Amino acid sequence: MSMKGQSISFEVKGFAELDKLLTQIPIAVQHRVMTQVIAKGARYIRTEVRKAAPAREKPPGVSSSVFKHTPGHLRKGGIIMGRSPKKFRRSGVISLSVGFSKSGGYGGFVERGTDERKTKKGFRRGRMTKAPFMEKAFGASYAKGIEIMLTEGKTLIEKNIKKYVGMP
Numbered sequence: 211m212s213m214k215g216q217s218i219s220f221e222v223k224g225f226a227e228l229d230k231l232l233t234q235i236p237i238a239v240q241h242r243v244m245t246q247v248i249a250k251g252a253r254y255i256r257t258e259v260r261k262a263a264p265a266r267e268k269p270p271g272v273s274s275s276v277f278k279h280t281p282g283h284l285r286k287g288g289i290i291m292g293r294s295p296k297k298f299r300r301s302g303v304i305s306l307s308v309g310f311s312k313s314g315g316y317g318g319f320v321e322r323g324t325d326e327r328k329t330k331k332g333f334r335r336g337r338m339t340k341a342p343f344m345e346k347a348f349g350a351s352y353a354k355g356i357e358i359m360l361t362e363g364k365t366l367i368e369k370n371i372k373k374y375v376g377m378p
Contacts, residue, residue, distance in 0.1 A: 228360065231367045235374050243366050245306075249291070251359035252306040256291045258351035259308055262343040263289060264320060288314020308348075317344075 228247075232240050265282040290311040310317040323340030 228363045228367060231364065231371065235367065235370045239370055239374060243370055244363075247359050247363035247366060248306050250362045251355040252291050252308055254358050255348065255351045255355045256289060256308045258354075259344055259347040260285050260289050262347035262350075263317070264341045264343060284310075284314050284317050284320065287311060288317055290314075321345075 232243070235243070263284040265285050288311055289308065292307045292309065319338050320341050321344050322342070324338040326337045327335040329335060
């Protein structure tokens, strides 16, 4: 597992049994089934990353109009699950990513922190201290996400084998 910018990539081993089962159903169905399997594991990982995201508390007496995003935005909707680009889907590659939404793009600054920020006129705007949460959450939820993919994958594939091949 390696951290590159705002995404984490990893290699999964142990899908040999699923691959054997998968070859028994029509090719048109294989892609849909594997997308569903990967999505179930990615949803679990996304949920765990959201839980680990830091949530700023609104100070008492401060109006909410001061904040660009409501406190806790990263937890509620700033972390999303995205699909692979069309060019990859056409070539048969299935991938889903867990990352920051457009409105949660500041999550990268929260994760890695910033240096001293200044405006064009030289006014100091402070620095953001590092609050790494994403890599830790990926590491903690990775194994369970793979386990979900394997168990759900076997169930979905067996269900489709019964449906398309007619096996008991």
